[in-house]
Amino acid sequence: ADEAMYENKRRIKSGVPGGTEEEEALAAGLWGAAERGELRVHYQPVVELPTGEINGMEALVRWEHPERGTIPPGVFIPIAEKTGAIEEIGAWVLAEACAQVAQWRAGGRRLHLGVNASPRQLTGGFADRVIRTLAETGFPATELIIEVTESVQVENPAVVAELHLLHGHGVRIALDDFGTGYSTLRYLTQLPIDILKIDQSFVAVLNGTANGAMVTDTVLRLGRMMNLTTIAEGVESAEQATELVELGCRSAQGYHFARPMPAAELTALLYPAEVS
Numbered sequence: 090a091d092e093a094m095y096e097n098k099r100r101i102k103s104g105v106p107g108g109t110e111e112e113e114a115l116a117a118g119l120w121g122a123a124e125r126g127e128l129r130v131h132y133q134p135v136v137e138l139p140t141g142e143i144n145g146m147e148a149l150v151r152w153e154h155p156e157r158g159t160i161p162p163g164v165f166i167p168i169a170e171k172t173g174a175i176e177e178i179g180a181w182v183l184a185e186a187c188a189q190v191a192q193w194r195a196g197g198r199r200l201h202l203g204v205n206a207s208p209r210q211l212t213g214g215f216a217d218r219v220i221r222t223l224a225e226t227g228f229p230a231t232e233l234i235i236e237v238t239e240s241v242q243v244e245n246p247a248v249v250a251e252l253h254l255l256h257g258h259g260v261r262i263a264l265d266d267f268g269t270g271y272s273t274l275r276y277l278t279q280l281p282i283d284i285l286k287i288d289q290s291f292v293a294v295l296n297g298t299a300n301g302a303m304v305t306d307t308v309l310r311l312g313r314m315m316n317l318t319t320i321a322e323g324v325e326s327a328e329q330a331t332e333l334v335e336l337g338c339r340s341a342q343g344y345h346f347a348r349p350m351p352a353a354e355l356t357a358l359l360y361p362a363e364v365s
């Protein structure tokens with residue numbers, strides 16, 4: 090009983106239910122990480138197929154921990170989601186990325202921007218905050234893509250309402266990791282979805298056979314039928330890119346084209362003549 094009480098106190102203190110000591114340490118450090126300048130946004134180009142021309146990018150956050158070095162989002166985002174720190178982190182990523190891509194667009198390129206949103210961010214005033222950030226950064230609503238996963242609560246009317254508000258304002262909504270969750274088709278009818286992002290696990294099994302292409306082909310057909318844009322994720326080889334073109338996919342991202350990179354590196358890719 091003492092043990093249980095101690096455990097309970099520990100949880101309340103750290104805010105990570107069932108968190109390990111390691112998680113607690115990270116959880117504590119995550120509060121204020123944006124304000125202290127420890128977060129970075131990396132940008133992964135999204136290319137048009139088959140030309141390979143960059144027509145947008147996805148913002149992916151990294152944490153430069155003062156003692157531990159770079160920590161990937163797969164490690165700290167789930168912790169930030171549990172503690173609630175994701176709200177301030179998400180707001181910072183959105184503002185930073187909108188300002189950066191607005192600057193690239195001012196150089197004359199038409200570019201869209203994908204920003205990931207955790208389910209926990211999607212309640213109470215999310216749409217208002219996004220719309221305010223667009224106004225503050227001068228980034229056009231129609232070039233912003235909010236990427237949500239199938240873990241968003243479609244049964245929560247408040248969440249559904251936030252996404253409809255954003256969509257009504259012109260912001261596009263993408264279903265990320267499409268096909269890996271559950272009740273996929275229900276999401277398509279209840280949420281204002283514009284874009285399906287084909288999960289990298291389905292791209293990874295493309296091998297020139299009908300069997301390997303089964304899910305990717307199905308998602309692409311579904312997209313065409315519903316008049317949705319489809320973006321293939323995790324394209325790592327020329328063979329996969331070629332097969333995606335054959336299957337009718339027009340948009341992709343992956344290491345084969347470019348890894349996520351700091352803004353300065355992408356500036357050099359977008360505007361090569363201006364870097365000497």
Ligand code: C2E
Pocket residue numbers: 133148149150161162163166179182205206207236265266289322323324325342343344345349
């Ligand atoms: P995601 O949204 O599905 O992002 C795609 C992930 O795949 C990224 O990992 C990216 O670096 C990686 N990737 C891109 N191309 C390839 C490829 O060709 N092969 C392979 N194997 N991987 C590739 P990353 O940057 O580590 O992000 C992991 C996840 O963390 C993201 O998955 C997203 O769910 C989450 N995340 C990242 N930034 C944010 C953020 O600002 N807010 C929220 N809420 N979540 C974020």
Ligand code: CA
Pocket residue numbers: 147205236265
């Ligand atoms: Ca994403």
Ligand code: CA
Pocket residue numbers: 265266286288289322
């Ligand atoms: Ca994804």
Ligand code: CA
Pocket residue numbers: 266
């Ligand atoms: Ca993912």
